[in-house]
Amino acid sequence: MTLWTLTQSALLSVNAVAVLNERRFLAKRGLTMESIRDGSTSATSARGQIIGVINAASYLRVPLIALNAIVIFVKVVFG
Amino acid sequence: MSALFDFKSFVSTLALFVCACTYVKLRAPGLIDSHRTGFRGVFWKAARVGERLSPFVSALCAYMAVQTLFG
Numbered sequence: 190m191t192l193w194t195l196t197q198s199a200l201l202s203v204n205a206v207a208v209l210n211e212r213r214f215l216a217k218r219g220l221t222m223e224s225i226r227d228g229s230t231s232a233t234s235a236r237g238q239i240i241g242v243i244n245a246a247s248y249l250r251v252p253l254i255a256l257n258a259i260v261i262f263v264k265v266v267f268g
Numbered sequence: 269m270s271a272l273f274d275f276k277s278f279v280s281t282l283a284l285f286v287c288a289c290t291y292v293k294l295r296a297p298g299l300i301d302s303h304r305t306g307f308r309g310v311f312w313k314a315a316r317v318g319e320r321l322s323p324f325v326s327a328l329c330a331y332m333a334v335q336t337l338f339g
Contacts, residue, residue, distance in 0.1 A: 205329035
């Protein structure tokens with residue numbers, strides 16, 4: 190295991206959470222912040238914590254565009 | 269060598285590409301939606317896959333993360 194594989198693995202993990210679509214996937218399962226705001230899910234429950242993590246990851250989308258582009262470029266050019 | 273010649277690297281690169289296109293489309297839809305055919309249509313197709321099949325793309329990303337680290 191190198192720092193490079195660790196970086197790729199971390200990037201893929203963050204992408205796995207951030208790519209989930211609110212409107213098409215999460216809203217149908219009640220996994221958006223809306224269900225915490227209207228009181229149907231407690232923010233401190235396990236489900237509420239998961240909603241919080243997904244919501245936090247969605248703020249990482251813009252930096253992830255650049256990070257994905259860099260990693261794709263390095264992988265395609267240098268292997 | 270290029271990641272395109274190693275299947276594992278290719279799949280994880282593809283997953284990252286789909287994710288990146290999806291994020292660009294969520295941020296600036298006009299940039300992706302204006303070109304649906306030809307070479308730039310590839311980005312639109314990737315973005316469409318990323319938003320419609322997000323649970324599967326997410327599963328692929330998670331699987332490739334484990335494969336990259338331990339496989």
